[in-house]
Amino acid sequence: MSEYDDSSYEAGARIVDPGVAPDERHFEAALRPRRLAEFPGQPRVSEQLGLVLAAAKRRGTTPDHVLLSGPPGLGKTSLAMIIAAELEQPIRITSGPAIQHAGDLAAILSSLAEGEVLFLDEIHRMARAAEEMLYLAMEDFRVDVIVGKGPGATAIPLELPPFTVVGATTRAGLLPAPLRDRFGFTGHLDFYTPEDLAAILHRSAGLLGVDATRQGIAEIAGRSRGTPRIANRLLRRVRDYAQIHGSEVVDQPSAMAALKLFDVDEKGLDRLDRGVLETLCKRFGGGPVGLTTLAVAVGEEPDTVETVAEPYLVREGYLLRTPRGRAATAQAWAHLGLTPPKDAGTWATQLSLPEGEGRFSD
Numbered sequence: 001m002s003e004y005d006d007s008s009y010e011a012g013a014r015i016v017d018p019g020v021a022p023d024e025r026h027f028e029a030a031l032r033p034r035r036l037a038e039f040p041g042q043p044r045v046s047e048q049l050g051l052v053l054a055a056a057k058r059r060g061t062t063p064d065h066v067l068l069s070g071p072p073g074l075g076k077t078s079l080a081m082i083i084a085a086e087l088e089q090p091i092r093i094t095s096g097p098a099i100q101h102a103g104d105l106a107a108i109l110s111s112l113a114e115g116e117v118l119f120l121d122e123i124h125r126m127a128r129a130a131e132e133m134l135y136l137a138m139e140d141f142r143v144d145v146i147v148g149k150g151p152g153a154t155a156i157p158l159e160l161p162p163f164t165v166v167g168a169t170t171r172a173g174l175l176p177a178p179l180r181d182r183f184g185f186t187g188h189l190d191f192y193t194p195e196d197l198a199a200i201l202h203r204s205a206g207l208l209g210v211d212a213t214r215q216g217i218a219e220i221a222g223r224s225r226g227t228p229r230i231a232n233r234l235l236r237r238v239r240d241y242a243q244i245h246g247s248e249v250v251d252q253p254s255a256m257a258a259l260k261l262f263d264v265d266e267k268g269l270d271r272l273d274r275g276v277l278e279t280l281c282k283r284f285g286g287g288p289v290g291l292t293t294l295a296v297a298v299g300e301e302p303d304t305v306e307t308v309a310e311p312y313l314v315r316e317g318y319l320l321r322t323p324r325g326r327a328a329t330a331q332a333w334a335h336l337g338l339t340p341p342k343d344a345g346t347w348a349t350q351l352s353l354p355e356g357e358g359r360f361s362d
């Protein structure tokens with residue numbers, strides 16, 4: 001699930017949504033890399049993690065607990081499963097929202113086998129009381145089981161065999177510091193380069209039994225917003241298109257035609273993204289304009305514009321959030337093939353943002 005849970009757009013409702021759609025889970029499972037060696041991209045995290053796991057295996061101990069953070073669809077769940085596979089250990093999978101009471105967690109912890117991997121997805125959404133129990137368990141491999149109620153209740157300490165927690169979160173900043181500190185290794189996943197996405201797409205095409213050319217793959221990779229989940233989804237749509245209209249081969253013409261049909265342009269912007277930029281440029285001279293005014297003009301809820309369209313537009317340098325409202329950058333004008341008016345604000349002449357500026361961190 002993604003951070004877009006609260007918006008009016010269902011996860012996966014847009015073809016470029018980084019969240020997972022309910023009906024694509026089985027595709028995802030089939031396309032997940034199984035081992036670190038077949039996990040393209042994220043070279044730093046992958047190398048660091050490989051070292052941590054290999055060293056623990058060599059010593060015959062459990063590795064440090066691992067926290068994986070980063071935007072939706074970049075491979076956190078895949079990596080959690082890879083960790084268990086590399087350690088040759090079973091994996092127990094649960095998620096923050098499923099643990100609403102400390103007792104839920106106590107039941108899981110007390111049934112773990114030695115060395116087992118406990119994957120806690122969306123760990124930032126776990127109940128507070130369970131968080132406290134978790135960090136005690138992570139540090140001392142112990143839980144206090146409360147027996148009885150009221151003044152007569154007693155805490156019976158229960159020793160746990162050593163195990164490895166792998167936590168995943170799209171919002172590392174929401175984790176309380178004591179919990180974050182219990183993870184000896186944190187891997188932050190970043191958006192993929194088009195080359196890495198192309199490698200992923202080649203592999204996926206092979207697994208799906210689809211013929212694909214290098215140019216066809218490159219065309220899809222360039223429109224996938226740095227996100228493997230989106231890349232795999234676009235590949236399936238292009239495959240559909242190629243099977244119905246073309247030579248059954250995912251080549252550049254079929255990729256371009258299919259993605260035009262599904263409204264994903266060459267930079268990966270869809271109709272909503274372009275609607276926001278076009279409204280901003282054509283109706284408001286590039287802004288700045290308040291979020292609500294902009295959203296009404298686009299015909300969307302302010303929340304949708306803010307949480308669904310803006311993060312990518314800001315990250316890629318098409319849109320600025322200024323104290324006076326939203327403003328289009330020169331890159332936005334250029335992408336739409338429009339010329340900014342002479343009196344447009346200074347932001348419109350700004351070609352790109354300084355490194356890190358306007359980027360979303362967790």
Ligand SMILES: Nc1ncnc2c1ncn2[C@@H]1O[C@H](COP(=O)(O)OP(=O)(O)OP(=O)(O)O)[C@@H](O)[C@H]1O
Pocket residue numbers: 001002018019020027028029031032033038039040041071072073074075076077078079170200228229232
């Ligand atoms: N490095 C990679 N190589 C190949 N495929 C990948 C890679 N990273 C992700 N994928 C594919 O992208 C899809 C989404 O990956 P995954 O479920 O691991 O993401 P996630 O970070 O857990 O997302 P969420 O935050 O929504 O839970 C899967 O189908 C997976 O196969």
Ligand SMILES: [Mg+2]
Pocket residue numbers: 001076077078121168
């Ligand atoms: Mg996941």
